[in-house]
Amino acid sequence: MVTEAGSGHPGGSLSSADIVTALFFHTMKHRPEDPKWPDRDRFILSKGHCAPVLYSALARSGYFPVDDLNNLRKIDCHLQGHPDMHKTRGVEISSGSLGQGLSVSVGMALSMRLDKLPGQIFTLMGDGESQEGEVWEAAMAAAHYKTGNLTAIVDANGLQIDGFTRDVMNVEPLAAKYEAFGWTVKSIDGHDMQQIVDALDWSRTVEGPASIIARTVKGKGVSFMENQAGWHGRAPSAGEAERALAELQR
């Protein structure tokens, strides 16, 4: 998909692929035939550059044809470089400018509480994204308003555009930060499917906001992409894509 587009963000899409798969095909109650079903759970991709993983999950769920994925970022395609709620069926909110998804999620969570809707909001963020101050404004608000219907998942792959997160601007300890802000936190291996689904199910039972710190590998599953910052925002060539897909299918 990203190869066809000639640009895009494979690294972070792969690190969060297991989490997004668990959400769309196990945890979340949603109806691809009725995307606005009021009782649905909501998925918010705060790290909007990982649109490819969201689009894949939406297509495989049946929100739009899988073939559309080959037209990612093309002029006439609904699949924008970053998610657009008015263009793509199933996208809850436009995103892409980092740090805003959690604020939007807090507003949604409170609105759903006013309306007595049963859904849970699952917001996927990056560890690099957590350098944005707004994330912590939102974290403070979520705890203040005790938004029990909100789960924040941090795809902690340890890398960002300019290098290792610990070198660029250390955001750790993330779990302790969320705890200090009043959240209930669980740290997991973000590629262990059992741990992922258990944590997601657990988060529904938490009274206030729940945070899942998922330790992941950027570029997961593709040997030459794993843990390489260079693959944050670069499209693989046709040959590289072939090798990558072969490795992922193993």
Add this chain to the structure above:
Amino acid sequence: MATELKPRATREAYGEALLELGKLHENVVALDADLAGSTKSGQFGKAFPERFFNVGVAEANMMGMAAGFAISGKISYASTFAVFATGRAFDQVRQSIAQPRLPVRVCASHGGLTVGEDGCTHQSVEDIGLMRLLPNMRVVVPADFNQTYAAVLESYDIEGPMYIRTGRPKTPFLYEEPPKSLGKGADVLREGSDISLFACGIMVVRALEAAEELKKRDISAEVVNVSILKPIDVDTVAASLSKTGCAVTAEEHSIIGGLGDAVQEVAAECCPVRIGRLGIKDVFGKSGTPDQLLEEFHLTTEHLAGLAGQVLSSR
């Protein structure tokens, strides 16, 4: 002019209209960032505590939350000072509100220099320009208490995002009672044939006074209250320009990006005529009383009439 009514601040009209909206519609929510007493959103908060969210000093988060409510079927009213609503939280307004075309009303009080003694950090001279630049954003600057009340009530039914600018000081009444609607947002308050005076906000009353002043010099000035700066009422503005052949704009805002530019854009495309712009001349504000500041920055009836005279004599 409805001079028998005692002047009241437009922000007070925001507070009263918001409260009324709360009574009328269950899906109205309001947010504030620790300025609920100043922006007057606190009245709504008192009446509807379950629908009011004071998020603390965190404007970016407030705009994001307002978007989250709006996505979920609410009409969100998010208030703070104009300088923070547009400058500090610009990216949130852009990405989470304007681009997704959400029904969030960014209700900015304390617009312009008349914030007064707090000085330039709190005086927004560029907010209208910033909001006018955003696709999908409707930009509203009411001229008095009653027009503000009408604008806020009417905002409930308008699609997409909106920026409403109110002010801190008491402002004379122009409308006897709240109009039913702002209409297309360009209201000819006084007809004239020699020059058009386009004004918004607190400058409208000064434009009317300037027209009186000009009349003494046998100059017939038309006064247009432009309350919707975007989308601007091209027909009314162009018709006035064609009739008079020259104009002055007056605003409590930078001469860049605000009403002056909006009117000049119409003129350039529809009816190129000489236009003088009265506004803040690309500088920041400073401390002082509102009246002292308006005098120092030339936002007065005298300067408006003077500029009109200059424009007329250099035609």
